[in-house]
Structures are given as C-alpha cells and as structure tokens.
Amino acid sequence: MMPELGKYAGAVLGSYAVSIALIVVVVGWSLWRAAKVRRALAVVEARAGASRNG
Amino acid sequence: MIALLIRDMRLAMRAGGGFGLGLAFFLLVAVLVPLGVGPNSTVLALIAPGILWVGALLACLLSLDRVFALDFEDGSLDLLVTAPIPLEGVVAIKALAHWTVTGLPLTLVAPVLGVLLNLPAEGYVWLVVSLAVGTPALSVIGAFGAALTVGLKRGGLLLSLLVLPLYVPTLIFGAEVVKRGAEGMATGTPLALLAGITAGAAALLPFASAAAIRINLR
Amino acid sequence: MSLWEYSNPQKFMQLSRWALPWVAGVSVLCLVGGLIWGFFGTPDDYKQGSTVKIIYLHVPAAMMAINAWVMMLIASLVWLIRRHHVSALAAKAAAPVGLTFTLIALGTGALWGQPMWGTWWAWDPRLTSFLILALFYLGYIALWQAVDDPDTAADLTGVLCIVGSVFALLSRYAVNFWNQGLHQGASLSLDKKENVADVFWFPLLVCIAGFVLMFVALVLLRTRTEIRLRRMNALLARERMG
Numbered sequence: 001m002m003p004e005l006g007k008y009a010g011a012v013l014g015s016y017a018v019s020i021a022l023i024v025v026v027v028g029w030s031l032w033r034a035a036k037v038r039r040a041l042a043v044v045e046a047r048a049g050a051s052r053n054g
Numbered sequence: 055m056i057a058l059l060i061r062d063m064r065l066a067m068r069a070g071g072g073f074g075l076g077l078a079f080f081l082l083v084a085v086l087v088p089l090g091v092g093p094n095s096t097v098l099a100l101i102a103p104g105i106l107w108v109g110a111l112l113a114c115l116l117s118l119d120r121v122f123a124l125d126f127e128d129g130s131l132d133l134l135v136t137a138p139i140p141l142e143g144v145v146a147i148k149a150l151a152h153w154t155v156t157g158l159p160l161t162l163v164a165p166v167l168g169v170l171l172n173l174p175a176e177g178y179v180w181l182v183v184s185l186a187v188g189t190p191a192l193s194v195i196g197a198f199g200a201a202l203t204v205g206l207k208r209g210g211l212l213l214s215l216l217v218l219p220l221y222v223p224t225l226i227f228g229a230e231v232v233k234r235g236a237e238g239m240a241t242g243t244p245l246a247l248l249a250g251i252t253a254g255a256a257a258l259l260p261f262a263s264a265a266a267i268r269i270n271l272r
Numbered sequence: 273m274s275l276w277e278y279s280n281p282q283k284f285m286q287l288s289r290w291a292l293p294w295v296a297g298v299s300v301l302c303l304v305g306g307l308i309w310g311f312f313g314t315p316d317d318y319k320q321g322s323t324v325k326i327i328y329l330h331v332p333a334a335m336m337a338i339n340a341w342v343m344m345l346i347a348s349l350v351w352l353i354r355r356h357h358v359s360a361l362a363a364k365a366a367a368p369v370g371l372t373f374t375l376i377a378l379g380t381g382a383l384w385g386q387p388m389w390g391t392w393w394a395w396d397p398r399l400t401s402f403l404i405l406a407l408f409y410l411g412y413i414a415l416w417q418a419v420d421d422p423d424t425a426a427d428l429t430g431v432l433c434i435v436g437s438v439f440a441l442l443s444r445y446a447v448n449f450w451n452q453g454l455h456q457g458a459s460l461s462l463d464k465k466e467n468v469a470d471v472f473w474f475p476l477l478v479c480i481a482g483f484v485l486m487f488v489a490l491v492l493l494r495t496r497t498e499i500r501l502r503r504m505n506a507l508l509a510r511e512r513m514g
Contacts, residue, residue, distance in 0.1 A: 008387050009322070041501075051514075
C-alpha cells in the first residue's frame with residue numbers, strides 16, 4: 001500500500017508532515033479567530049440593540 | 055531647500071544627534087567579524103566585501119528613525135508639509151542630509167576598515183565607488199521606511215524589518231562590485247545595476263515617502 | 273451586475289456566506305484527492321527517486337505564495353484608488369495565508385534539497401527569493417499590527433505593498449545574478465511544464481487547483497472576520513462616545 005520511498009523517505013514524509021501541519025495551523029487559526037470575532041460582535045451588537053430599544 | 059539641508063545636517067551633528075554613532079558601529083562590525091570568524095586572512099579577504107557592505111547597511115539603519123521622527127514630535131513636520139517646497143522635495147532633502155552624515159562618512163572610512171578585513175589591494179577603489187553609488191539608495195529607501203513608521207512610538211525595530219528586505223538588491227550588487235573588483239574582474243554590470251537602483255529609488259521613492267507622511271499626519 | 277457590487281461589505285458577506293462552504297469543500301476534495309493520487313499513484317523519477325513526490329506540495333505552494341502577493345497588490349491598488357474597505361481588508365486577510373504558503377515552499381524546498389545536495393539549506397536562487405518574500409510578508413503583517421487607526425494602517429500597508437512589489441521583483445533578479453556561479457541549471461522547481469511528464473502533471477494540476485481554492489476559501493473566511501471586526505470596533509467607538 002505504502003509506496004517504496006527508499007532512502008528519501010525522510011525527505012518526502014517530512015515534507016508532507018511540515019506542509020500539512022502548516023495548513024492545519026493556518027486553517028485552524030482562521031476558523032478559531034472567525035468564531036471568536038463573530039461571538040464578540042454578537043455581544044456588542046446585542047448591547048447596541050438593547051440600548052437603542054431600551 | 056539648502057536651508058533645510060543645512061539645518062538637518064547641523065541637527066545631526068550636534069551632540070546626541072547620532073553622528074559618529076554610525077561610524078562607530080561600522081568599526082565595531084569590522085572588529086567583531088574577525089573575532090567571530092577567526093583571523094585566517096584568506097577567509098577574511100573572501101568575505102570582506104560582503105562584511106563591509108553589510109556593516110555599512112546596518113550603520114545606515116541606525117540613524118533612520120531620526121529622519122522624520124524628531125520633526126514629527128515637535129510639530130515641525132506639519133509645517134514642512136505646508137511649506138512652499140513640495141513634500142517630495144523635503145523628503146529628498148532629508149534623505150540627502152541623512153546620506154551626508156551617514157553614508158558619505160562611511161564611504162570615506164571604509165578603506166581603513168578594508169585593511170582590517172584584509173581586502174585585496176585592487177578592491178579598495180571599488181569599495182569606495184560602490185559605497186559612493188549605493189549608500190544614497192540606502193538613505194532614500196531608509197527615508198521611505200522612516201516615513202511609513204513616523205507615527206509609531208516604538209517604530210525602530212519595525213523600521214528595520216521593513217527596510218532591510220528593500221536593501222537586498224543594493225547589497226547584492228554593491229558587494230558584487232567590490233568582490234569582482236578585488237578579483238580583478240570586470241565590474242561594469244553590477245555597478246550599472248547598482249547605479250540604476252539608486253537613480254530609480256531617488257527619483258521615485260520620495261513620492262511614496264511623501265504619500266506615507268501625508269497619511270500619517272492626517 | 274458588476275464585480276464592484278461586492279465592494280459593499282453587506283453584499284460581500286452575503287456572497288461569501290454561500291460561496292465559502294462550496295469553495296472550501298471543492299478545495300478539500302482537490303487537495304486530498306490530488307495528494308493521494310500523487311503520493312500513491314505515481315512512479316518515482318529516475319533522477320530524483322521518490323523525492324519527486326514533493327512537487328505536489330512544493331510547486332502549488334510556491335505558485336500561491338507569489339499569487340497571494342499579487343492579489344494583495346491588486347487589492348491594495350483598488351483600496352488606494354477607490355477606497356473600498358473590503359479590498360483593504362481582503363489584502364490584510366490574504367497576507368498570513370501567503371506567508372504560510374511561502375513557508376511551505378521553503379520547508380519542502382529545503383527538505384527536497386537535503387538529499388539532493390547534502391545540505392539542509394542551499395542558497396539556490398529560488399529558495400533565496402522565497403526567503404526574501406517571507407520577509408516582505410512579515411513586514412507587511414507587522415505594519416498592519418503596529419498602526420492603530422485602521423484606515424491609516426490600510427493606506428500605509430497599501431503603499432508598502434506597492435513599493436515592496438517593485439523591490440521583490442528587483443530582488444528576484446538580483447538573487448539570480450548573485451547565484452550565477454553555483455548550481456547553474458540545477459534549480460529545484462520543475463517550472464517548465466514540458467519537462468514534467470504527463471503522469472506527474474495531472475495529479476499536480478489537481479493539487480494546484482486545491483491550493484488555489486484553499487487560498488480563496490481562506491481569504492473569504494478571513495475577510496469576513498475582518499469585516500466583522502471593523503463593524504465591532506465601530507460599534508465600540510460609538511458606545512464610548514454615546
């Protein structure tokens with residue numbers, strides 16, 4: 001199943017590991033930040049809505 | 055315009071103005087590198103062009119934040135913006151002043167440091183020529199970085215981060231001129247490219263710098 | 273119905289809301305599919321052995337590292353000329369993604385070079401250019417962070433992006449000049465499409481598509497975040513004053 005990587009196994013697997021790790025980091029961070037800001041905005045908007053109507 | 059030039063130069067030369075600091079730093083680099091790399095004269099001769107150029111570059115960087123910051127803090131930058139001279143001209147003059155108190159002294163002192171670093175004899179002329187042609191670019195590019203960061207309180211480190219990558223072409227061609235000169239090879243191409251960068255930067259960057267200053271003064 | 277409609281933040285939020293899941297989904301499909309195809313389904317190169325499998329990451333990442341900067345340049349110009357905030361925020365959003373692609377290109381490039389050239393880092397012109405590009409990205413991101421006022425930050429980073437682009441190009445040529453003596457012709461990237469055999473080319477194409485779509489998805493997501501952040505700060509400022 002696994003291809004015969006031979007002596008280059010370290011380089012190839014290392015490349016895939018590094019790349020996938022970096023992609024996971026940037027995607028994960030972007031998603032986390034998006035959720036955080038959305039929640040914070042909701043809080044501030046609720047306050048603004050309440051003060052306008054209240 | 056001349057008045058502005060003289061004023062800036064006088065400010066820089068006054069005590070606390072930073073004049074001499076760049077030169078001292080340049081000397082330090084020339085002393086520290088052999089201490090770090092070892093006294094092997096062949097090795098030193100090989101790396102001397104690069105070390106001298108990197109040293110000059112870093113020494114120029116030291117006094118960059120003063121280019122606009124002092125005037126910004128005491129409000130004179132606002133006055134300069136409204137002066138009859140176009141802001142682009144003001145920027146060019148300030149860059150020229152910076153070069154006169156930083157790049158020019160470095161260029162003149164460099165041969166002495168070349169001795170410390172075992173620069174081959176044929177390299178000295180090219181060292182001075184390349185620095186003379188290239189350090190004005192360092193001042194103009196540095197002024198751009200200073201204009202971008204003039205409003206920031208701790209802008210110094212950010213200034214270095216922004217400016218150093220912009221220095222790369224000048225560094226590469228400048229050091230190449232000295233290297234080829236030291237080996238007795240033709241230096242025409244890198245020297246022409248170096249001059250091109252300096253000319254282009256001097257002609258165009260003041261516009262970008264002026265734009266940055268106007269943005270920061272809003 | 274012109275593209276300029278989406279410079280309106282609300283319209284942008286509406287469009288990106290339905291577009292994002294699709295783009296992200298197709299991107300994942302292409303990436304996973306392409307990488308699996310390339311990794312498991314292609315032979316070794318007779319010269320480079322199994323390291324040829326690294327192209328499925330290195331080439332798309334390198335391409336996108338450059339394209340991200342070009343997108344930032346265009347977005348910066350649009351902001352400076354037409355003052356559309358979405359444009360400025362999109363440029364801000366794209367930068368960390370571009371930096372990540374640059375790091376992937378550097379990491380895979382170094383790891384690829386190690387067995388080929390025996391050193392962990394080689395000052396190959398392309399790798400060096402990407403290292404300099406990484407520094408440009410860092411400076412751009414740092415400037416956004418350093419300036420408090422968002423419009424001032426957008427303006428300054430826009431100017432920096434434009435000047436930086438010119439110098440990035442100059443650096444590219446300077447670095448080529450600088451490295452003329454060494455490794456002539458033995459560049460890491462398989463940039464000439466004629467040289468890449470079909471068996472490698474098709475999975476590579478899928479991976480490139482995956483990376484492009486990943487960039488688009490991430491920029492859509494991050495721009496939405498920036499727009500929300502801007503709105504939140506505006507509301508907070510109003511609170512403080514009212």
